[in-house]
């Protein structure tokens with residue numbers, strides 16, 4: 001008994017010693033951290049950033065619950081903008097389920113994260129956790145060396161020759177136009193735009209289109225793929241926002257959709273790899289055939305899984321975005337006959353032929369309209385980065401918001417392009433008006449960022465603008481007028497990107 005008691009007291013002494021050591025260790029660690037942080041703050045003249053006055057100062061549930069509601073009803077991004085206006089600053093910190101994050105709508109801060117201090121920031125773990133189960137390790141879901149390798153692999157496939165495959169666009173755009181009623185009855189153009197971008201992106205990537213616009217019942221597989229893709233991306237958007245919380249909401253349909261997506265793409269990748277192993281092409285043959293992204297990747301010797309991942313990454317990045325841009329553009333065109341007429345005059349000057357790449361480049365007003373749509377409705381309205389070391393951002397500190405701010409390693413910084421694009425101090429008092437003419441004198445810089453900037457700038461920008469321009473020109477050649485058939489207030493539907501919540505219901509009058 002005495003030995004047992006002695007043992008116990010030895011054990012408790014051991015535990016006490018362990019705790020004492022742990023406390024000393026923590027004191028030393030925190031003091032060193034405090035010293036390190038303070039020296040960065042002093043050296044850079046950092047000042048405190050404004051903080052959001054939460055009603056729940058522990059978890060910030062007030063914003064979280066309000067945001068969850070707005071995701072369902074729309075009005076999310078306008079409310080985010082109002083929070084900035086109420087605080088009268090363009091950078092502030094808030095709580096996200098108990099963790100402090102920084103929000104910014106300052107071009108200088110965004111430029112620092114995306115370009116000048118690129119190495120201090122990465123994608124947040126939440127984005128990777130949500131996307132990697134479906135999209136694996138590809139350009140859109142990785143960082144560091146892995147991302148560099150993806151970017152180097154994919155970049156050459158986005159050269160002008162590849163993206164200017166006007167014949168492919170023509171095929172899908174004319175299939176889409178055939179769905180637009182010629183008797184002026186109402187049509188939801190947004191539905192057609194989402195079908196168009198799925199068909200054209202899958203053709204460009206896999207060499208075989210989902211052909212959902214062909215209305216071909218034999219192509220049930222493509223239609224199912226489209227549905228599964230829509231469902232999976234909507235669910236992933238929830239996961240990106242909620243993080244691990246989303247995992248407690250089991251979803252069989254999501255699992256089934258992911259399996260279907262993988263099987264569909266695997267099938268094409270296997271076919272391409274098999275074809276490559278059977279054929280040896282002469283350069284002449286290679287020049288004369290149609291460009292297929294997957295076939296080019298198959299030549300690189302990368303594994304089947306890697307190729308599948310990259311294809312899905314590009315489909316994710318490229319499909320909804322271009323459809324969103326076209327949807328918003330036609331929303332505005334339907335409500336602004338002055339803009340429609342001016343744009344149509346530029347289109348009509350081309351005649352009725354298929355526009356060439358050069359024609360499209362020369363259409364100034366079309367470019368103004370696309371820029372203005374992307375300014376008012378940046379399809380990726382907000383994005384985030386994660387500080388991987390203690391660092392600073394150039395502005396947002398002090399009462400005037402002009403001093404640098406300290407950003408602790410592990411902090412998430414959200415940058416709201418939507419808010420920045422509507423700043424009156426950057427765009428003038430008419431910043432909330434859709435006004436393509438403003439682009440006559442505006443030069444895009446870091447305050448206009450629909451495609452991101454720096455090393456991770458959108459790789460498909462030219463593809464998107466070419467497809468959107470081509471579709472717009474062909475529609476305006478075929479129809480001389482457009483009428484809105486929906487009086488609801490414009491608000492957004494949020495998935496990983498955004499698009500008009502109520503679609504784009506219009507009537508079109510044939511030319």
Ligand code: HEM
Pocket residue numbers: 139140151313314317318319321322325378379380383384450451452455456457458459460461463464
């Ligand atoms: C209007 C249409 C589009 C918009 C507004 C848009 C916007 C963006 C934005 C904001 C990013 C940065 C995302 C981030 O780093 O977090 C991005 C990246 C990317 N985009 Fe686009 N995009 C569009 C169309 C396309 C198209 C058509 C493709 C491909 C066919 C594409 C492929 C990509 C890829 C692969 C990335 C990742 C680049 C990297 O991380 O290195 N995008 N895009």
